[in-house]
Amino acid sequence: MSETLLLLLAVALDLLCGDPPRLPHPVRAIGAAYAGLDRLADGLGWRNRLFGAAGVLLVAAASAGLVRGLAGLPLVGWLAGLYFAYAGLALGGLLREGRRAARFLEANRTEDARAVVAGLVSRDVSALDADGLWRALAESVAENANDAFVAPLFWLAVSGPAGLWAYKAVSTADSMWGYRTPRYVRLGFFAARADDVLAWLPARLTVGAMWCAAWLLGLGRAVRLADVRRDARKSASPNAGWPMAAAAWLCGAAMGGEATYFGARVIKPIMGPPGAAWNAARYAKLDRMVVGAGLLFAVIIIFLAGLYL
Structure with missing residues (x-):
């Protein structure tokens, strides 16, 4: 199968089908591997940077090797x-889960919305009101425009399915271990830094795609790139703040503020116009912009693949 056709079919299947809930997903296997390594680190007393780095490299190499081997099989490899x-x-x-949460919030079904948002974010949503749930939902969708699509598609185009799953292994490690808590500050150090490096360029490409999509769809506000850059740099992550800041300014609603992670209260920096809250109309604008940005990036990356691969 040509690289261009592979990219085209992968994007089409993702947008049309999403992740079938009843089918096993490779990320679950990777997550199980990290959970096992987490327990092993406890048993051996090795909750340190060296064991964390070795674990991530092992899982990433195994993931890439397995995918490469299966993709290379005769007849069924393609x-x-x-x-x-x-x-x-x-x-x-x-997008489907985000729209489901938005419908619940519009219908004032706060508890139903809370259950959906809880599956999309790592923060504690148990005490959030409707405004807090709107904000958490918007932040998750904006950040994951990169993490769930642009960055994986970038690495798929650059290095094929095996490279994509090496990246996914690192990203999964960051989502499970990349927290500055006493338990993970050392074990997850390598995972967090590796993910920062691998997602650095895609995060900034996501901002460009959002900006262009907002302009093409007539959604954009008079936003200065300097404002996005300033707010993005407030984030503790070198990457997560970029798509969040861009979405906040382009949609006209603030992100950041108080949040709770693993029982600890955190005050996240404010991005976007202060005091402007998320609501159904602003979230619908974000949804359209993320769809447009994803399609635009996909078209460009598939076009480039056709030229150079």
Whole structure:
């Protein structure tokens, strides 16, 4: 299968089908591997940077090797390669869950919305009111425009399904271990830094795609790139703040503020116009912009793949 056709089919399947909830997903296997290594680190007393780095490298290499091996099988290898390319993208599922939460919030079904948002974010949402749930939802969708689609598609185009799943292994490690808590500050150090490096360029490409999509769809406000850059740099993450700041300014609603992670209260920096709250109309604008940005980036990356690969 040509690289261009692989990219095209993977994007189409993700947007049309999302992640079928009843089928096993490779990320669950990777997550189980890290959970096992987490327990092993406890048992051996090795909750340190060296063990964390070795664990991430081991899981990433095993993931890439398994995908490469299956994709190289005769007769069924092309199908395996397509499946892993498609399974590594998650924009379709993200948008569907986001829309479901938005419908619940519009219908004042706060508890139903809370259950959906809890599955999309790592923060504690148990005490959030409707305004807090709107904000948490918007932050998750904006950040994951990169993490769930642009970055995986970038690495799929650059290094094929095997490289994509090496990246996904690092990203999964960061989502499980990359916290500055006493338990993970050392074990997750390498995972967090590796993910920062691998997502650095895609995060900034996401901002460009959002900006262009907002302009093409007539959604954009008079926003200065300097404002986005200033707010993005407030984030503790070198990457997460970029798509969040861009979405906040382009949609006209603030992100950041108080949040609770693992029982600890955190005050996140404010991004976007202060005091402007998220609501159904602003979230609908974000949804359209993320769809447009994803499609625009996909078209460009598939076009470039056709020229150079």
